Amino acid sequence: MLLGSFDLDLDNLKSTILVVLTASSLVYACYLIWNNLLKREAIPKTLRPLPGPPTRPFVGNAGQFNPLAPYSTFQKWAKEYGPIYRVKLGSQTYISVNDARIAKELFERRGNKYNSRISTHVGYELLSQERRITFTPHGDKHNTFRKQIHNILSISKTRDNQRFQELESRQLLKEFLEYAGSSDSQPADVQQIFRRYTASIMMTLSFGHRIKDLAADGLVETIFTIMEGFGKAIQPGQYLVDAMPMLKHLPYFLKPWEQEVDREIKWQWPFMYGLLQRVEEQMDKGIPNIGLIRQLAEQRKRMSEREREEKFIDDRSIGYQSMTLMEAGADTTGITMMNFALAMLLHPEVQAKGREAIDRAVDDSRLPTFEDLPNANYINQIVKEVMRWRPVITLGIPHANTTEDEYAGYYIPKDSIVYGNIWNINHDPSRYEDPDKFRPERYDGVTGSAFELSTVPNALDRDHVTFGWGRRICAGMHLAERSVMLVAARILWAFEIEPARDAEGNIVPVTADFDKAYDHSVVASPKPFPVSFKVRSEKRKQVILESFRDAESTWEEINLDLFADVK
Numbered sequence: 001m002l003l004g005s006f007d008l009d010l011d012n013l014k015s016t017i018l019v020v021l022t023a024s025s026l027v028y029a030c031y032l033i034w035n036n037l038l039k040r041e042a043i044p045k046t047l048r049p050l051p052g053p054p055t056r057p058f059v060g061n062a063g064q065f066n067p068l069a070p071y072s073t074f075q076k077w078a079k080e081y082g083p084i085y086r087v088k089l090g091s092q093t094y095i096s097v098n099d100a101r102i103a104k105e106l107f108e109r110r111g112n113k114y115n116s117r118i119s120t121h122v123g124y125e126l127l128s129q130e131r132r133i134t135f136t137p138h139g140d141k142h143n144t145f146r147k148q149i150h151n152i153l154s155i156s157k158t159r160d161n162q163r164f165q166e167l168e169s170r171q172l173l174k175e176f177l178e179y180a181g182s183s184d185s186q187p188a189d190v191q192q193i194f195r196r197y198t199a200s201i202m203m204t205l206s207f208g209h210r211i212k213d214l215a216a217d218g219l220v221e222t223i224f225t226i227m228e229g230f231g232k233a234i235q236p237g238q239y240l241v242d243a244m245p246m247l248k249h250l251p252y253f254l255k256p257w258e259q260e261v262d263r264e265i266k267w268q269w270p271f272m273y274g275l276l277q278r279v280e281e282q283m284d285k286g287i288p289n290i291g292l293i294r295q296l297a298e299q300r301k302r303m304s305e306r307e308r309e310e311k312f313i314d315d316r317s318i319g320y321q322s323m324t325l326m327e328a329g330a331d332t333t334g335i336t337m338m339n340f341a342l343a344m345l346l347h348p349e350v351q352a353k354g355r356e357a358i359d360r361a362v363d364d365s366r367l368p369t370f371e372d373l374p375n376a377n378y379i380n381q382i383v384k385e386v387m388r389w390r391p392v393i394t395l396g397i398p399h400a401n402t403t404e405d406e407y408a409g410y411y412i413p414k415d416s417i418v419y420g421n422i423w424n425i426n427h428d429p430s431r432y433e434d435p436d437k438f439r440p441e442r443y444d445g446v447t448g449s450a451f452e453l454s455t456v457p458n459a460l461d462r463d464h465v466t467f468g469w470g471r472r473i474c475a476g477m478h479l480a481e482r483s484v485m486l487v488a489a490r491i492l493w494a495f496e497i498e499p500a501r502d503a504e505g506n507i508v509p510v511t512a513d514f515d516k517a518y519d520h521s522v523v524a525s526p527k528p529f530p531v532s533f534k535v536r537s538e539k540r541k542q543v544i545l546e547s548f549r550d551a552e553s554t555w556e557e558i559n560l561d562l563f564a565d566v567k
């Protein structure tokens with residue numbers, strides 16, 4: 001009897017699954033046909049459709065470019081179809097903007113229309129529980145998240161933040177001394193030295209926790225795992241449901257992506273919530289600490305439950321906001337420093353000029369500081385050129401337009417995904433002669449910061465567009481640029497960057513070829529390359545060691561170790 005009813009249930013289950021599968025497939029097929037074959041974009045008679053590569057039924061232009069490194073195909077298409085063109089993936093319209101003036105017009109002058117984001121289902125709705133600022137659509141939630149972060153990163157906070165950049169870069173120099181002095185040094189060590197520096201600053205600003213040793217830090221290790229999972233989830237083409245949103249209505253057991261995210265959230269959220277609880281315990285015990293999470297927890301304490309919800313300062317918003325600084329700021333800035341080292345290795349003449357500039361501003365008795373930078377503007381020029389030459393986020397983070405629009409007689413459908421193509425704009429030969437050449441002299445006479453130049457009325461007077469546009473412009477651009485400038489100045493003050501040699505003493509060749517020498521994902525990062533750091537003199541070495549010892553005593557006083565035991 002029992003066996004019989006089990007058999008019956010199993011049969012029932014099988015036929016239910018079959019019915020659901022068949023019904024879903026039919027609905028899905030109808031949806032595809034409707035979207036791709038029958039539904040025509042209603043373009044007003046006075047307007048033209050945007051030009052773009054020919055599409056194929058159902059898939060559009062999918063398969064015609066590498067989704068992880070689309071920059072080269074997108075560059076070829078810009079030559080063929082002009083400064084603004086469309087690409088189709090399934091039924092979704094993507095628009096590539098390849099001219100600085102058009103980008104300024106759309107993202108800034110018409111910012112009220114173009115400053116939203118398309119919320120991806122897996123990356124944003126599921127994995128971020130609709131709370132990661134980078135993918136939050138335009139509206140109150142985004143404005144509030146932006147203000148919360150601004151409280152930590154604004155220009156008026158520069159002095160506070162500079163203190164950490166100043167201290168952490170002493171450890172960076174000490175680690176390069178060790179790298180220079182060891183016969184076991186590996187190319188990947190350079191990446192790790194830069195990564196520790198940027199990650200430590202981001203962790204300090206978000207959790208009040210510094211990273212002494214990247215390999216031994218339990219908290220940062222877990223955060224890197226969360227970051228990697230998120231990075232994977234937002235890669236274009238990773239999940240079919242992001243191109244075909246109607247698939248989210250399938251029954252749970254037919255949605256492996258949702259099951260996968262649920263497994264992740266099951267451990268990620270208690271981890272994030274645990275950090276918040278720990279901060280609250282520290283507050284209750286009167287233990288002082290700094291960082292975004294502490295600031296938000298303190299504000300929240302004074303609020304009613306309703307106010308917390310209204311002001312997006314609920315548990316989950318705080319949890320994801322505190323992850324954001326690491327996710328958005330650590331690797332982007334670290335990779336830019338790798339690009340700096342690569343440029344210096346390949347361009348000894350620029351390196352020598354940079355060294356002369358810093359030597360004119362500072363002698364060998366102390367490390368350069370932020371105050372010295374205005375007296376060595378060539379460093380500013382080098383950093384601008386690094387950011388223009390090898391932008392970390394080649395296509396930027398795509399904007400989305402919330403209403404239909406017209407540009408130069410072209411029709412722009414509502415809810416398009418609009419890319420400001422950073423790579424193309426930074427490599428526009430009509431603005432930058434020989435765009436792939438590394439030449440800081442392009443910026444002779446330019447003294448403004450990336451932030452100041454992002455506000456100039458004429459788009460062609462901007463230095464580069466590596467930090468994006470409008471209300472979505474990088475919230476950490478000021479911090480990132482200053483971090484790279486200080487590190488560049490200190491490295492040039494302390495070291496000569498030279499080619500590495502093999503066991504026979506031959507130079508190991510290195511290239512900056514963007515196809516071959518870079519790993520492409522959401523960010524474009526140079527593969528580790530062999531390089532030698534040579535300290536410039538014994539005196540400079542002693543200054544580095546002494547200033548590192550001073551930094552250690554300062555760290556002891558400010559105690560940024562309150563999460564040291566977290567795993």
Ligand code: HEM
Binds near residue numbers: 398467
């Ligand atoms: C060299 C390093 C960096 C680069 C190249 C970079 C680049 C970018 C770009 C291209 C965007 C998208 C802009 C747009 O949509 O138009 C962005 C957004 C953002 N960046 Fe950065 N970034 C860097 C460092 C940082 C740092 C250090 C932080 C934080 C401490 C940060 C925080 C953010 C945030 C929060 C957003 C999202 C803004 C929004 O959607 O409202 N970034 N960044």
